[in-house]
Amino acid sequence: MQIIHGIAQLREWRKTAGRVAFVPTMGNLHEGHLALVREAKRHADAVVVSIFVNRLQFGQGEDFDKYPRTLQQDADKLEGEGVAVVFAPDEKELYPRVQQQYNVEPPHLQNELCGAYRPGHFRGVATVVTKLFNIVEADVACFGKKDYQQLTIIQGMVDDLNMNIQIIPVDTGRAADGLALSSRNQYLSEAERAEAPRLYRELSKMAKAIAGGNVNYAELENQATANLQEAGWQVDYVEVRHAGNLQVAHAGDKHVVIVAAARLGSTRLIDNIEVFID
Numbered sequence: 001m002q003i004i005h006g007i008a009q010l011r012e013w014r015k016t017a018g019r020v021a022f023v024p025t026m027g028n029l030h031e032g033h034l035a036l037v038r039e040a041k042r043h044a045d046a047v048v049v050s051i052f053v054n055r056l057q058f059g060q061g062e063d064f065d066k067y068p069r070t071l072q073q074d075a076d077k078l079e080g081e082g083v084a085v086v087f088a089p090d091e092k093e094l095y096p097r098v099q100q101q102y103n104v105e106p107p108h109l110q111n112e113l114c115g116a117y118r119p120g121h122f123r124g125v126a127t128v129v130t131k132l133f134n135i136v137e138a139d140v141a142c143f144g145k146k147d148y149q150q151l152t153i154i155q156g157m158v159d160d161l162n163m164n165i166q167i168i169p170v171d172t173g174r175a176a177d178g179l180a181l182s183s184r185n186q187y188l189s190e191a192e193r194a195e196a197p198r199l200y201r202e203l204s205k206m207a208k209a210i211a212g213g214n215v216n217y218a219e220l221e222n223q224a225t226a227n228l229q230e231a232g233w234q235v236d237y238v239e240v241r242h243a244g245n246l247q248v249a250h251a252g253d254k255h256v257v258i259v260a261a262a263r264l265g266s267t268r269l270i271d272n273i274e275v276f277i278d
């Protein structure tokens with residue numbers, strides 16, 4: 001496995017690499033990321049994983065400087081998965097100008113759900129992902145469904161801007177008790193870790209009700225929010241949305257996704273469940 005830091009070297013490698021699958025990450029890798037890598041391997045001759053902590057997607061008060069940088073441990077894990085290249089540019093390589101002057105502006109969805117709490121976040125994601133797509137020139141790229149809004153925005157961007165890459169959504173990895181795998185789980189105290197699976201349990205109850213024909217989405221959202229609040233959570237949102245475009249769901253939609261974000265102490269967790277309605 002090669003660790004490549006420069007764009008020019010990566011482009012040189014790309015010329016002879018055949019079919020390439022790409023997994024963009026910010027490092028600090030866990031089992032969820034490795035599941036993306038394993039899926040990527042099924043689609044290509046070679047897998048490229050990028051590790052880059054992207055300043056543009058961090059808002060005020062979100063600690064860009066404290067984000068864990070664990071390149072050596074990450075590289076060891078990726079080597080074990082048979083990854084061909086780790087692309088790990090430094091900030092100057094990816095953002096040589098003091099300020100990035102051209103950005104990719106997602107539509108209004110960037111200001112809803114998580115975007116309402118993280119202004120500018122999805123613009124930063126769309127911009128860096130575009131840059132990485134242009135550099136790696138992969139045939140496919142894998143994104144986790146755990147970040148459902150990110151996945152939806154990236155898929156929309158690829159479609160609307162005719163990007164020559166196929167996006168492969170990968171199911172959320174979960175701990176045995178249902179908690180979605182996330183880098184943020186490491187910040188939970190022991191008591192918070194024991195409480196954390198409640199988020200998935202509440203979404204699962206909603207999913208069961210919706211699959212059983214309940215279309216009173218507002219009532220289901222309010223009930224789950226109240227249950228979480230009663231258990232000490234600060235809820236940003238629990239919402240039922242159309243699974244294809246994340247617009248507000250309506251009775252009659254056949255495929256919806258229940259999306260949620262809530263804080264336990266200072267840790268913000270997100271999760272979602274898709275529901276198919278007969």
Ligand code: PAF
Binds near residue numbers: 025054057125128129
């Ligand atoms: O999901 C992430 O880790 C990041 O948002 C991504 C896609 C690597 C862009 O920085």
